[in-house]
Amino acid sequence: MEPLPGRRFIDGCVVFNGSKSVFYSGQVLEGKLNFELTSPLHIFAIDAVYLGAANVEWTEVQVETYNRVRRNKQLKYIGREEYFKYTQRLSQGPTVLEAGSHSIPLSYQIPFNCPSSFEGEKGQVKYSVTVYIIHHDGVTTDKIEAPFDVIDPMNLNTGSPDIKNPLVMEFDQMVGCQLFCVSKPLAVSVRLPAQGVCPGQSVPVAVAVRNSASVEITKILFQITTRERFRSQQPQSEYEPPEEVLAALRRGPVLGGASAEYVFPLDVPAFLAPNMEHCTLIDIGYFFKVKIKLSGCNEDMEDEAEICIGLVPLGETDLKNHPMPEKLPIGPLPDPNNQPPYTPSNTRTFTPSQSYQHDVQICPPGPIPYPVVANVADAPIFGSKNSPAGPFEIGFRAPDVSVNPTLPHPVPGYPYPGLPQGQAPPYSGLPQGQAPPYSSLPQGQGSYPTSQPSAPPPY
Template sequence: MSNNCMITFDQNEHGTYFTGQVVSGKAIVNLNKSKKLRGIKLEISGYACAQWRRKHGRVMPMHQVNVKPGRRRFVGREDYIASTTFLMGSEQGQVFNIDAGTYTYTFACPIPSHCPSSFEGMYGHIRYLAKVTFIRPGASNRTTNVGFTVLKLLDLNQESKMLREPATNEAMEYFCFMHDKPVHIKATLQQQGYVPGQFLLVHADVSNNSNSDCKKLMIMLYLRATYTADTPAFRTVSEKILLAKRESGPVVHHGQKSFTESLRIPATAPTCEHLSKIVRVSYEVRIVAVMNWLMANPKVVIPITIGNVPLATAGPGPGPGSSTSPPYADLPGDLPCTSARAMALAGASGFGNSAFEHTELEDYELPEDGDDEFETEEDLPPELPPPTYEQAMFMTADIADNDTNTVSEAARFTPRYPVFDVDTFQSPPPNPPQKKRRRRRHRAEPRQLTKQALKAESQEKEREPVESPVQI
């Protein structure tokens, strides 16, 4: 019977809502023959739940509610929405016959402003459901579950001003093996606030003073989820999910090298550390230098914030003659912002591993008067295009009802999150201002000459008469 029910959302094909909005839709029941029922119930629910079990000291996810005796089970739950409406009959009402046909019921439920964003993890979730239950006499109830995504607005412009500032962290690992000298890593991020779809630019300086080579440098973006249970005791567990990864290197022993890598932030939930007591979501960038198996791997961790409203641009930046502000004094040269141009400088061909070149950034000039090599920029920054709502593929879960007195078929659900196209903007994010590089049209030609042509040209110059600089 569950296949005979369909739940749709009004003016929202994928069922994505922000807090404060009203989730509305239709429950369509299609029966090919008459049925005996006690009632039809519609529930709109939203809750955070964490559950896991411990076996031999190990934490294991719990995919079923019923657990064998002797295994310790930890559970935590927090409810946000609990709306129940009987479309027909009641829980303990009289049995009635419902004729064959199609029945359409509308529903609407406001979403409180304090609800956290949807999230699906290994040891818990923040889930919002629309469920229709057919209460049958003398048989198990049948349910139809449909999930919808709720997003808590996290405007990076309304958060801490530190999100606009660069972030720098460093680590140094000392090795006692054969009196090796330390390995030093210094990592820099252009800003600390991002949105899905934006490119995160990481600059790392590696100084390998040890006697062993650094095999590679791994730059990773992690989602860290922390789950809290209060039954039978207060316990917490955490989970790390790898969202993006780049590899650079190697760095030979007693050598130094700099790397600039870019990571695209996929569709994911916004940072949530205070709204829910059960599930907390945070993000961090981790840079690890992989050394010899006998040595510890130096690592640098920089926390970041991911929201769903990007940082507003500050308009055109100052010219090349203006002095660099103190917060950017420690950055390596004029490190470009997280834009399409920055991606090209970080390695345009497949975003490969390439060292950061100072010479490529210092040779900038303004166009001369009448030079039409550059297009004129408008004073006002362009408007941000609307985001697309994409699925977070690493959060797919089965939302079927697992009650023993209920028959529910498997239902897969994947939350959707707004993904922005920030980096195709002409106006840069709030980062150090870029300098225009003047295109060279004719300077590259002498580099293409062969050795014979260069030799012939030098011989011709020797034959030409040279005027004396002293006037007689």
């Protein structure tokens, strides 16, 4: 941060421990607020605000007719869902920061029910920590923001048992070589060893062909595709962009009258598959597709089935073989069933000035009640968002309000962009008891919440 007139700040930044700005859901985020002052500065407080939220937004053109006159009207679809919004006081009362370098520790335990960071065509899931240095008047602030990414780790070994079961797709068709010849059966069986795979794996695709006809299989196409679906809250609607092909494999031909078995390796691309199970606004699904092209005038055979792309492969307990270790957070996977009490590793006192009795320090360790309940639904209501069909199907359906009437629901006070003329604003006003933004606090009010580092309740 460049020096500001009258504020004397230089090189203000938030640095995460380990120099990586990516964390697992349930992991403790630790870092430091570093800055330099060219001269002493009177401050009222230093607050760190941790925020995780999903936002969706898109615009569609609606055709309206008035007195036989057609006109286009833009309709905006928006939605927001917060997973946490927590304010942590890094100082104790008004004080003076002396000239020189300062480094103030901060920490926060990310809740376990947070979806992965995601950036899509019509929506995203983002996380950030913003530090507000509030001057002695209680109104003037300096803001330092640092985004970070979250990975919600999906362990295929602890998911639904069906993930471990083979995926079998059967194709049967009566085919003939000419228009008036006798049709004969053609059967093709495609088998994956499991319905759950991980990025970087080479999946053996077993194909068994029983062809009693003289028709040739000119090509067999295997694909792994992904689909996204975005849900708005105001007004309620859905948007699904075209699917994307992640991996493809072409094999063939297979001659007519042949009966044979083949095994083809299908490589899953190396990427970080977002886990959106705890997000009700964005779905991401993965599918295994097979298309069999036949010679002559015979119709092609095709089918698809949903698969699960996780983080921890079947039969493994860690990520030592992950193809992208440099993209993963530092440290082991957090276990919600065996989580030790959260205690910040750095609790040293930060003393800015001896002329004041108040010291700026990190809040004392120890859990406090989970500050914000994420706007998520239990898995049985919607199903997992990137799992095979069946009890863990992707869903791709609007939330059932009759089952849970509280979903979907907006977050009041969200500053949505301006709406087109004639479209009512979706939400307005702040919830009862919510503090106004920092810049609107009257001088000397000092009503910012004070609390200790947050930790979700034990599971």
